[in-house]
Amino acid sequence: METRYTFGGDEHLFVECSEEMSLEAFFKSLSLTEAIKKAGIKGITEICPANASFQLRFDPDIIKPNDLLQSVQIIEKAGKKIKRSIKTRIIEFPVLYNDPWTHETLMRFRDRHQMPDGTDLDYAAEINNHESVEGFIKAHSESPWFVTMVGFVAGLPFMYQMVDRDRQIQVPKYLRPRTDTPKLTLGHGGCFACIYSVKGAGGYQMFGITPMPIYDPTQSVEHLKDFMVFFRPGDIVKFRPIDMSEYEEIVQEIEMNQYRPVIKEVQFDLDQYNENTKKYNNELVKALKDDRDN
Structure with a gap:
């Protein structure tokens, strides 16, 4: 499936890489969280990876929710190769x-x-x-x-x-x-x-x-x-x-x-x-x- 984005309250963005578990989904989540961390987006206070998804916590006084969403989607669409070896x-x-x-x-x-x-x-x-x-x-x-x-x-x-x-x-x-x-x-x-x-x-x-x-x-x-x-x-x-x-x-x-x-x-x-x-x-x-x- 396409990556699905959902806001949780005022301070969280949930990113779902797949509806079912697989190592492919895990590595996609891993690659995205590493890229987001490397990007140094101001306002992100926590990155929490999960099995086939991850959640970002952010400070809405520093970055607006839709601005964060757009930044993360740009990182995903940049087409960087998904990490395949660790x-x-x-x-x-x-x-x-x-x-x-x-x-x-x-x-x-x-x-x-x-x-x-x-x-x-x-x-x-x-x-x-x-x-x-x-x-x-x-x-x-x-x-x-x-x-x-x-x-x-x-x-x-x-x-x-x-x-x-x-x-x-x-x-x-x-x-x-x-x-x-x-x-x-x-x-x-x-x-x-x-x-x-x-x-x-x-x-x-x-x-x-x-x-x-x-x-x-x-x-x-x-x-x-x-x-x-x-x-x-x-x-x-x-x-x-x-x-x-x-x-x-x-x-x-x-x-x-x-x-x-x-x-x-x-x-x-x-x-x-x-x-x-x-x-x-x-x-x-x-x-x-x-x-x-x-």
Whole structure:
């Protein structure tokens, strides 16, 4: 679709690059926000990128809404090439699927769920045509995920599965939101995976939990000392299933400030990815595995 512009109140301009999520839409949003930032338009106070859109906050005493709209449309129509390659990082995230904490929580809210007699994993496996929960977990964890947005709750990442569209995991949210979600829950809603950075309400299906902190306002955790939020748009995540023993071991390492996430710097190229998605994913995952093994 053509880019859609909508004003929000007196201080916001919402720019929608696509009605549906895709990495193409994300890269278009990324290119536009970078171009707008580079243009240095007076009056813009905040640029907030999202999955396939972004929002600008502006001071109407400095720039009139229609003048801002015209400036942004000129940048879009300038025909600058959409960014197709970024320097980023692939990160391994250990996950205890079907853990006791999210299990206890989800069982307290079955009256709000599509499958009252099962679990969130049972439901996700069934509607995605997997014969077992184990098969679903394999499909969820074997391919990488692309972080397209960070926010809504401080440090919470939205992640888009890097597979062909017909293989993407799709799971609707709860019929009614929960009033409780354990911290560091691995959730899923629609086509997006997320990690709940803090304990609180939520409506995404709960698949497991990670021991690795992603948000620390005290910056006491070793891998969050430079910045309290771990994720940034463009990160690539590879989930690795672990058992309870390894989960407890990682928790102890974190408490002793000895845990170091497995991270590999990479150059992600959208055209190469589109040319052969499976091959490209395998190369990304292999680079991460080789880095961990070394």
